[in-house]
Amino acid sequence: AERPWVCKAIMAAPPPSTPGEQPPPPPPLQYSLLLQHLVGDKRQPRVWDPAALGGIPCPPKSEEQKMVERVMESCPFKAALACVGGFVLGGAFGIFTAGIDTNVGFDPKDPYRTPTAKEVLKDMGQRGISYAKNFAIVGAMFSCTECVVESYRGKSDWKNSVISGCITGGAIGFRAGLKAGVIGCGGFAAFSAAVDYYLR
Secondary structure, eight states: OOOHHHHHHHHHSOOOOOTTSOOOOOOOOOHHHHHHHHTSTTOOOOOOOGGGGTOOOOOOOOHHHHHHHHHHTSHHHHHHHHHHHHHHHHHHHHHHHHHHOTTTTOBTTBTTSOOOHHHHHHHHHHHHHHHHHHHHHHHHHHHHHHHHHHHHHTOOSHHHHHHHHHHHHHHHHGGGOHHHHHHHHHHHHHHHHHHHHHHO
16 A cells, blocks of 8 residues: 555646747746845844955054054043143244234333334244143043043043043133133033034
8 A cells, every 4th residue: 555645745746848848937036035144134134354355454462562552542641642742732832823813022111113024033933832731631630630630430431521621721721810710611512512512
């Protein structure tokens, strides 16, 4: 006796084609099923490998590279970098303001005397050095304070800039009194928030 599943398989099998008969055409391609495998839920994620696309694979970092990264992310390095940047920016700003100031080089005791080029350059240099020192001090204080606040909070957001600006402005303003310190705190905090919002 034949088994029932054998009979069903024989009945379900297509009839054999004769030698002269053409094979049946393939079923039409369904683009909806193809899209499911390309962009749908059935799409298989690929492992990102830069070497497969001709890129350069990143080798593991050495101990020297890790040490350099730790030094560059440290608070003293950031403060020193901000100090140098503030000095250069302040010097340039001081020379620029002195260049457009019509009173540079004039002697208040003799206002009708025309200043020489040497006197004008001397005043421009003095103003540039003064601005450079102030900008360097403010930049170092702000950068160091922001780094300490960020390390303490463990977050990098706009609040770090506001807190650092308030501390820096308050410390600078307190030399002129409590009221000046409060105004400096609020002004620096608002300025820091505006700069952070614009940069982000």
